[in-house]
Amino acid sequence: MSEHIEKNGDILVDVRHLKQYFNINVGWLKTKPLKAVDDVSFSIRRGETLGLVGESGCGKTTVGRSILHLYQPTAGEVIFNGHPIKSKADIRELREKATMVFQDPYSSLNPRMTVSDIIGEPLDIHKAYKNKEERLHRILELMDQVGLNSEHASRYAHEFSGGQRQRIGIARALALKPDFIVCDEPVSALDVSIQAQVINMFVELQEQMNLTYLFIAHDILVVRHISDRIAVMYLGKMVELADAAEIYDQPLHPYTRSLMSAVPQPDPKVAKANKRIVLSGDIPSPLNAPSGCPFRTRCPNAAPCCAEAMPEFKEVKPGHFVACHRLNEI
Amino acid sequence: MKDFKDLRKAFSMHVDLDAFIPATDEEKAYMVQMRPSSTFFRDGVKRLLKNKVATVSLIVIIIITLSSLFIPLFWPYEFGEQLGIQPGKPVDSSYGNLAPFEYGKTEQERIAAGEKIFPHIFGTDERGRDYFIRVVYGTRISLAVGFFASIIVLIIGMTIGSISGYCGGAVDLVIMRIVDIIYSLPDMLMVILLASVLKKTLGTALEGTALERIGTNIISLFIVFGVLYWVSMSRLIRGQILSLREQEYVLASRAAGAKGSWIIRKHLLPNSISVVIISTALQIPNAIFTESFLSFLGLGVNAPMPSLGSLASDALNGLSSYPYRMIIPAIVISLIVLSLNLFGDGLRDAFDPKLRN
Numbered sequence: 052m053s054e055h056i057e058k059n060g061d062i063l064v065d066v067r068h069l070k071q072y073f074n075i076n077v078g079w080l081k082t083k084p085l086k087a088v089d090d091v092s093f094s095i096r097r098g099e100t101l102g103l104v105g106e107s108g109c110g111k112t113t114v115g116r117s118i119l120h121l122y123q124p125t126a127g128e129v130i131f132n133g134h135p136i137k138s139k140a141d142i143r144e145l146r147e148k149a150t151m152v153f154q155d156p157y158s159s160l161n162p163r164m165t166v167s168d169i170i171g172e173p174l175d176i177h178k179a180y181k182n183k184e185e186r187l188h189r190i191l192e193l194m195d196q197v198g199l200n201s202e203h204a205s206r207y208a209h210e211f212s213g214g215q216r217q218r219i220g221i222a223r224a225l226a227l228k229p230d231f232i233v234c235d236e237p238v239s240a241l242d243v244s245i246q247a248q249v250i251n252m253f254v255e256l257q258e259q260m261n262l263t264y265l266f267i268a269h270d271i272l273v274v275r276h277i278s279d280r281i282a283v284m285y286l287g288k289m290v291e292l293a294d295a296a297e298i299y300d301q302p303l304h305p306y307t308r309s310l311m312s313a314v315p316q317p318d319p320k321v322a323k324a325n326k327r328i329v330l331s332g333d334i335p336s337p338l339n340a341p342s343g344c345p346f347r348t349r350c351p352n353a354a355p356c357c358a359e360a361m362p363e364f365k366e367v368k369p370g371h372f373v374a375c376h377r378l379n380e381i
Numbered sequence: 382m383k384d385f386k387d388l389r390k391a392f393s394m395h396v397d398l399d400a401f402i403p404a405t406d407e408e409k410a411y412m413v414q415m416r417p418s419s420t421f422f423r424d425g426v427k428r429l430l431k432n433k434v435a436t437v438s439l440i441v442i443i444i445i446t447l448s449s450l451f452i453p454l455f456w457p458y459e460f461g462e463q464l465g466i467q468p469g470k471p472v473d474s475s476y477g478n479l480a481p482f483e484y485g486k487t488e489q490e491r492i493a494a495g496e497k498i499f500p501h502i503f504g505t506d507e508r509g510r511d512y513f514i515r516v517v518y519g520t521r522i523s524l525a526v527g528f529f530a531s532i533i534v535l536i537i538g539m540t541i542g543s544i545s546g547y548c549g550g551a552v553d554l555v556i557m558r559i560v561d562i563i564y565s566l567p568d569m570l571m572v573i574l575l576a577s578v579l580k581k582t583l584g585t586a587l588e589g590t591a592l593e594r595i596g597t598n599i600i601s602l603f604i605v606f607g608v609l610y611w612v613s614m615s616r617l618i619r620g621q622i623l624s625l626r627e628q629e630y631v632l633a634s635r636a637a638g639a640k641g642s643w644i645i646r647k648h649l650l651p652n653s654i655s656v657v658i659i660s661t662a663l664q665i666p667n668a669i670f671t672e673s674f675l676s677f678l679g680l681g682v683n684a685p686m687p688s689l690g691s692l693a694s695d696a697l698n699g700l701s702s703y704p705y706r707m708i709i710p711a712i713v714i715s716l717i718v719l720s721l722n723l724f725g726d727g728l729r730d731a732f733d734p735k736l737r738n
Binding site: 116121143147150151153154158159160164172173177220226 | 628629630632633634635636637638639643647648651652
């Protein structure tokens with residue numbers, strides 16, 4: 052595997068037992084916690100890309116936003132660069148070093164602001180320049196970095212195509228020279244040819260600036276392409292985490308297996324040889340999550356023990372974590 | 382295990398550069414289109430000017446406003462000047478109730494002597510005051526009241542509405558219940574009660590201050606507007622802010638470390654500004670109408686200052702003999718209110734196509 056993985060000690064983001072519950076109104080004056088993220092732990096090494104995949108509504112985006120403390124986590128700890136994020140001052144510091152690229156390039160840019168104001172907004176908020184020239188210089192530098200023409204600086208966002216808008220969003224994320232970027236499905240709103248350009252740009256920027264990514268997506272092929280390691284989530288819980296190639300070739304958790312078997316194969320011979328594992332039923336509502344293992348209602352190997360307790364998220368091979376009771380039997 | 386880091390670049394496209402000829406400088410210059418960026422505001426103005434009704438209304442409003450501002454500067458008569466009363470001379474009753482373009486006794490003598498006298502276009506009222514200048518002054522007062530009352534409503538409504546919408550939760554709940562209470566009061570009754578109470582209490586409170594010159598009645602009018610009419614504006618802005626704050630660019634701003642006031646100023650208000658402008662423009666005729674109505678009831682401006690409503694009210698006494706004294710201020714009120722309403726509709730169509738039916 053690549054060099055980043057070998058540097059085991061240098062952990063940039065360490066997430067420990069992160070829980071994010073939202074109170075949902077059920078009836079008059081009654082609320083119920085919606086467990087969007089339930090006890091998730093993982094760490095991201097410096098310079099690494101961790102892919103995060105899962106069905107819609109499984110809590111991928113919430114994990115990303117909770118790490119950045121855009122939602123105040125219900126429980127758990129986020130340790131960024133060796134410092135636990137606790138006070139407001141910690142969060143303020145985190146805002147400079149960790150940013151986010153959003154899914155929808157249309158709604159993530161303010162329609163009343165020019166491109167230079169959008170890219171310059173983080174600079175304005177943190178007063179990261181001494182004078183107007185320095186600000187403009189930095190903005191043009193950022194635009195050049197993401198492949199935008201400098202004469203576009205005074206345009207408005209609606210004058211750009213989806214790919215260009217996403218570049219504006221990326222330039223905004225890079226403005227404060229962050230260490231860590233949460234990419235929340237940054238390419239899923241783009242068409243395939245543009246996806247390739249944007250992904251290549253992510254890779255290039257990572258090499259240039261030694262960035263660390265949490266890359267959230269539901270497209271396994273995109274995630275495998277860009278990620279060093281991949282984590283799989285199901286109903287607010289992490290079910291498997293391993294190196295990208297390993298999880299792709301030898302998935303252990305039944306959910307991951309089914310997920311990987313659904314990836315389209317370009318070669319019809321290979322595709323025919325692969326057996327598609329079709330899951331029955333739908334993903335349960337996170338408001339009424341099943342007891343024990345969240346996947347047991349759809350798992351082909353479910354046993355009575357699965358209903359009793361949530362399986363431990365344990366390392367079965369070096370660097371390969373799985374949460375399943377019946378791992379040895381299947 | 383394959384090395385995926387190397388494979389990552391496989392998505393790039395390879396082009397044979399020999400198949401292309403470099404562009405000349407001329408061709409390059411031709412390709413660069415440096416058109417000025419069209420802003421939201423410019424687009425709106427363009428759409429507004431295409432709307433004939435709105436443009437005509439705007440011209441009418443401008444003409445009325447400018448004439449109410451500048452005509453008193455060169456008009457030879459004052460709005461409070463009783464032409465029949467000269468210091469040291471007995472009261473000349475021939476100046477009262479002149480018909481349009483008629484002259485008083487002394488004026489006729491001077492005309493006979495070859496002097497030129499400025500005509501009383503609309504005649505005079507029963508106290509011998511030039512009626513035209515009173516109508517012009519009344520228009521000025523009505524416009525000023527309408528404009529400033531709308532500004533007051535705008536400031537209060539915008540502040541409270543944006544706080545309520547942005548904070549949400551308990552703050553929103555409390556503010557919106559207060560709004561509901563004010564909303565449910567019969568507003569004309571409240572306006573009349575407040576105006577008559579404030580007229581008494583403010584009179585003593587303002588004595589000796591600069592505000593006394595404006596008149597207690599106008600100030601009480603402003604307070605009435607400030608207290609009662611901000612509710613619909615704040616509701617409107619709250620609704621806008623509620624939908625805008627869920628936008629991803631607000632989240633992006635928060636992720637960059639922005640605080641609440643920054644987000645409201647930079648993202649939420651600029652995006653709701655079209656709604657704000659439109660409802661303010663539609664608020665002005667409303668305020669003018671209320672002012673005229675209160676003046677008509679005698680709760681408006683202090684005498685001898687005229688407003689369109691008090692002029693109409695005074696004209697009631699001699700309605701059968703001098704109907705034009707009622708008709709003229711009524712026409713002016715209708716013209717102002719109608720053109721402001723039509724202009725407001727035009728603004729709405731131009732700046733907020735979503736609201737159009």
